[in-house]
Amino acid sequence: MNGALQNGFAIHSGAFVLTTHSPTEVARTLIDSGRQKEPFYVFDMDEAHRRIQHFKTQMPRVQIFYAMKSNDSDFMLKLAIASGLGFDCASPGEIHKLRQLNVNPTSIIYAMPSKTAEQMIYARDSGVLHTTFDSSYELKKIKQYWPDARLLVRIRVEGKSVYNLGEKFGCGHDTEAIKLLDEAAALGLKVVGVAFHVGSACSSVDSHENGLRYAKALFDHEAKAGRRMNIVDIGGGFLSDRTDRVDQAAKLINKALDEYFPDKTVQVIAEPGRYVCDSSYTLYCSINNVKQTKADDDNYDIYKMAEFILISFE
Numbered sequence: 001m002n003g004a005l006q007n008g009f010a011i012h013s014g015a016f017v018l019t020t021h022s023p024t025e026v027a028r029t030l031i032d033s034g035r036q037k038e039p040f041y042v043f044d045m046d047e048a049h050r051r052i053q054h055f056k057t058q059m060p061r062v063q064i065f066y067a068m069k070s071n072d073s074d075f076m077l078k079l080a081i082a083s084g085l086g087f088d089c090a091s092p093g094e095i096h097k098l099r100q101l102n103v104n105p106t107s108i109i110y111a112m113p114s115k116t117a118e119q120m121i122y123a124r125d126s127g128v129l130h131t132t133f134d135s136s137y138e139l140k141k142i143k144q145y146w147p148d149a150r151l152l153v154r155i156r157v158e159g160k161s162v163y164n165l166g167e168k169f170g171c172g173h174d175t176e177a178i179k180l181l182d183e184a185a186a187l188g189l190k191v192v193g194v195a196f197h198v199g200s201a202c203s204s205v206d207s208h209e210n211g212l213r214y215a216k217a218l219f220d221h222e223a224k225a226g227r228r229m230n231i232v233d234i235g236g237g238f239l240s241d242r243t244d245r246v247d248q249a250a251k252l253i254n255k256a257l258d259e260y261f262p263d264k265t266v267q268v269i270a271e272p273g274r275y276v277c278d279s280s281y282t283l284y285c286s287i288n289n290v291k292q293t294k295a296d297d298d299n300y301d302i303y304k305m306a307e308f309i310l311i312s313f314e
């Protein structure tokens, strides 16, 4: 249904579109109408758009491959497509969703270093070209099921982050990565770059810079062996709570790119997820109960809602 609901609001294809009012005002109108009984989200598309533009301005050399695992709503994906972003997918389901939206598979990186044979075959047959690996086991599967894939070796980069992905993914950047690069070459596989992820919500601003330094050493190793890589993937982890935090990391990243990768034919990509979308979606729901509690000397407020329980630290 398309049409006006009230001044400043319209419904397009079943969703509210903001015209002149703030997201909070839209939410208030919905609640006051009494028709909205279930919890709902308001998507502030302007905010997500601002984030994307800010990232592009801060790091002009870095192409965004939006990590759609952080929010794969059609609105978010369509905004990403309209903004000219590529995509980081972690599953065939995500690849399928993008295919439905006519995204060119060459704009997708299947950035998951541990894939089943079926998942590889799905990506391969969908026309996706790039993926990551961090183990010898994965390389052998790739050789069997996706031998013409363009590969990025995923290395571990430690940082101070809320979600440390290095526990699950990535190989050691020195000995382990070098062994894997040589093994890939011996298998006749094509390694085109290095990928890393410093962990989500990373507060150590120099982590991406460290990752770039490790990546440079691996580029040098490949060059010495007569092989050329041309992609650096700096992952996600960009802090989104305050914009200047991304600005600080950006300064170090730009400087490191100039120093380690002055050759502009080296493509630099990033996979921001939370940074792009976390401040643009707000959940509204009614609170049925509030309970104060204490555990390990910390005070908590527990908000009980029909569908969720939210814990807030004091």
Ligand SMILES: Cc1ncc(COP(=O)(O)O)c(C=O)c1O
Pocket (backbone or CB within 6 Å): 067, 070, 088, 111, 112, 165, 197, 199, 200, 201, 235, 236, 237, 238, 271, 272, 273, 274, 275
């Ligand atoms: C491979 C990969 N890229 C990107 C992201 C997005 O990270 P963030 O939301 O910290 O930007 C993740 C998050 O889990 C990831 O695993």
